[in-house]
Amino acid sequence: MLGLIDSNNFYVSCERVFDPKLEKRPVVVLSNNDGCIVARSEEAKAMGIPMGAPYFKVKSLLERQQVEVLSSNYHLYGSMARRVVDTIQEVVPELEIYSVDEQFLDFSSFSGQDLSELSRTLRTRVLRHTGIPTSIGLAKTKTLAKLANRLAKKNRVHKGVYLLEDTRLIRKYLSLSPVSDLWGIGSRYAARLAKHNIITALDLYDAPSMWVKKEMTIVGLRLWHELHGTPCLSLEQVQKPKKNICTSRSFGKLQTSYSALSEAAAHHASCCAQKLREQRSVAAFVNVFVQTNRHNEHHPQYRNSFTYPLPETTNDTRHIVHYTEQALQRIFRPNFYYQKCGVIVSGLTPEDNRQLALFENDEIVQEFSSSVAKPMANTPCSLMKIMDEVNYRFGHNTLKLASCGTKADWHMRQAHRSPRYTTHWDELPVVYCH
Amino acid sequence: MSSQSFSERIAQFQKLPFLSGDIFARDLDLTEYVLAHSSSCYFIKVKGNGMSPLNIFDGDLLVVDRSLSATKNDLVIATQNGEFLLMQFAGQAIGQYSFFSDADVGNSSQNLAPKLWGVITHVIHHCR
Numbered sequence: 364m365l366g367l368i369d370s371n372n373f374y375v376s377c378e379r380v381f382d383p384k385l386e387k388r389p390v391v392v393l394s395n396n397d398g399c400i401v402a403r404s405e406e407a408k409a410m411g412i413p414m415g416a417p418y419f420k421v422k423s424l425l426e427r428q429q430v431e432v433l434s435s436n437y438h439l440y441g442s443m444a445r446r447v448v449d450t451i452q453e454v455v456p457e458l459e460i461y462s463v464d465e466q467f468l469d470f471s472s473f474s475g476q477d478l479s480e481l482s483r484t485l486r487t488r489v490l491r492h493t494g495i496p497t498s499i500g501l502a503k504t505k506t507l508a509k510l511a512n513r514l515a516k517k518n519r520v521h522k523g524v525y526l527l528e529d530t531r532l533i534r535k536y537l538s539l540s541p542v543s544d545l546w547g548i549g550s551r552y553a554a555r556l557a558k559h560n561i562i563t564a565l566d567l568y569d570a571p572s573m574w575v576k577k578e579m580t581i582v583g584l585r586l587w588h589e590l591h592g593t594p595c596l597s598l599e600q601v602q603k604p605k606k607n608i609c610t611s612r613s614f615g616k617l618q619t620s621y622s623a624l625s626e627a628a629a630h631h632a633s634c635c636a637q638k639l640r641e642q643r644s645v646a647a648f649v650n651v652f653v654q655t656n657r658h659n660e661h662h663p664q665y666r667n668s669f670t671y672p673l674p675e676t677t678n679d680t681r682h683i684v685h686y687t688e689q690a691l692q693r694i695f696r697p698n699f700y701y702q703k704c705g706v707i708v709s710g711l712t713p714e715d716n717r718q719l720a721l722f723e724n725d726e727i728v729q730e731f732s733s734s735v736a737k738p739m740a741n742t743p744c745s746l747m748k749i750m751d752e753v754n755y756r757f758g759h760n761t762l763k764l765a766s767c768g769t770k771a772d773w774h775m776r777q778a779h780r781s782p783r784y785t786t787h788w789d790e791l792p793v794v795y796c797h
Numbered sequence: 798m799s800s801q802s803f804s805e806r807i808a809q810f811q812k813l814p815f816l817s818g819d820i821f822a823r824d825l826d827l828t829e830y831v832l833a834h835s836s837s838c839y840f841i842k843v844k845g846n847g848m849s850p851l852n853i854f855d856g857d858l859l860v861v862d863r864s865l866s867a868t869k870n871d872l873v874i875a876t877q878n879g880e881f882l883l884m885q886f887a888g889q890a891i892g893q894y895s896f897f898s899d900a901d902v903g904n905s906s907q908n909l910a911p912k913l914w915g916v917i918t919h920v921i922h923h924c925r
Contacts, residue, residue, distance in 0.1 A: 382879075383876035383877075383879045383880065383881065383914075384879030384880075385879075386876075386879070445836075446836045446837070449835075449836035450836050450837065453836075491837075491863060491864065492836060492837035492863050492864050493836070493837070493863070494863070494914075784839075785839065785840075791840050791841060791842045791858075792839070792840075792841050792842070792881065793841065793842045793843075793844050793881070794841050794842070794843055794844070794859070794874060794881040794882065794883045795844050795845050795847075795880070795881075796843060796844065796845040796846065796847035796848040796853065796855075796883050797845050797847045
């Protein structure tokens with residue numbers, strides 16, 4: 364038996380743990396740069412505020428309805444997500460972290476136990492330890508667990524836990540769900556299914572397996588088996604290393620100067636390098652892209668990108684930043700209002716079977732004595748190790764390259780961000796004792 | 798001392814058996830002592846001296862564990878009317894929590910009952 368545990372309105376719930384004023388009030392959380400709505404409390408959903416709505420479009424509505432508006436606070440959400448996972452793992456050790464607020468649970472070592480009861484205990488425990496309400500769907504496969512989870516969340520009588528096992532009930536709920544609601548079915552695939560008169564999930568369930576295999580490829584067949592209770596998607600307990608890593612951000616306000624773009628690009632390049640080291644990969648290419656705001660008709664438009672092949676594969680921040688700058692110099696044009704820039708590292712391979720270049724230079728000392736930071740891809744770099752360790756212990760960006768800048772004028776707009784209650788000493792929650 | 802250049806010092810630093818486990822022993826870690834259960838423990842800062850009779854002062858750092866059940870006389874953090882409150886747990890009335898605090902004397906009737914947020918396990922006080 365598998366389970367899917369999902370944190371309800373996760374971002375809003377995180378905010379409520381540390382600000383009790385938000386309880387029972389309509390709350391929305393905005394995306395990066397306060398762009399659009401990415402999370403809503405139940406109260407906000409009931410008011411008909413749509414998910415994904417651009418903030419500027421609904422701003423007056425939100426004000427009229429006295430909705431609490433918050434910028435996203437990723438330090439807080441990341442810290443709470445870790446606490447939720449740790450708490451779950453104390454009860455159910457085998458799990459797959461599917462997203463920041465969803466985990467698949469493997470109950471195979473709990474045979475003979477009442478899993479609904481166990482799940483209710485788990486739910487109470489997570490709520491108590493972290494303040495985050497969750498819903499748990501239980502079923503034989505991931506696809507059905509996802510459906511069960513939605514039922515657990517939707518219908519209050521289930522009290523947040525729903526076990527979907529009975530074939531009659533499975534058929535009933537599948538008949539009520541459009542096939543596009545199923546996990547992994549995108550709108551394009553749904554359109555293809557519609558041509559064959561497969562509209563509800565039950566239509567797919569009832570189709571003969573041979574036909575599905577012939578018409579819908581292996582993806583459809585896998586889904587068909589999942590619906591019939593044969594697991595085809597296993598739990599991925601170890602996260603697969605990514606094939607490429609992208610860090611990009613829209614600017615808080617439009618930027619025109621090379622220095623601002625170069626600082627932002629250096630910052631993104633540093634993030635990419637750190638992520639590479641985290642997953643023990645090295646990159647072969649670095650790509651830099653810049654773009655203006657295409658929604659702004661009054662400004663001239665420009666977008667471009669450049670890919671620089673690295674002379675030696677690397678995950679050293681200094682080298683990646685160096686080549687990022689080289690690439691940026693080739694695509695930067697003055698007199699444009701840039702809205703976004705980003706860095707992508709690709710051609711990733713594991714760090715331990717890295718190809719050595721013919722003339723590798725491991726004299727790291729030279730880099731300090733020479734005034735120009737010459738790119739020297741390589742050396743199992745103890746400096747990078749120290750940098751990661753310092754940043755882990757004392758906070759992100761404690762140690763960084765000077766090229767990332769210190770003023771960070773290009774940073775995100777986060778006008779309504781709450782304090783980072785669990786990750787920054789000077790932003791702790793406060794109890795007033797008068 | 799300062800005759801060494803920066804690069805020389807870095808080079809020397811790198812020759813040290815840095816973090817070499819079989820030579821050095823690990824010192825005591827205060828977080829182990831204070832955070833018995835790190836995923837359910839939170840830090841909260843105290844503002845004001847209203848709880849000085851309970852030896853909790855302005856600027857103190859509270860370690861609050863949400864996993865614990867409150868027992869009589871425990872110091873706890875509760876929420877009421879959208880605020881955090883520091884209270885001493887007065888014991889369990891039937892089925893619900895009851896609290897003692899200076900804050901709810903006088904205006905208790907229309908207020909919602911306080912809800913338990915977590916139990917204070919340590920108070921970290923700066924002496925200077």
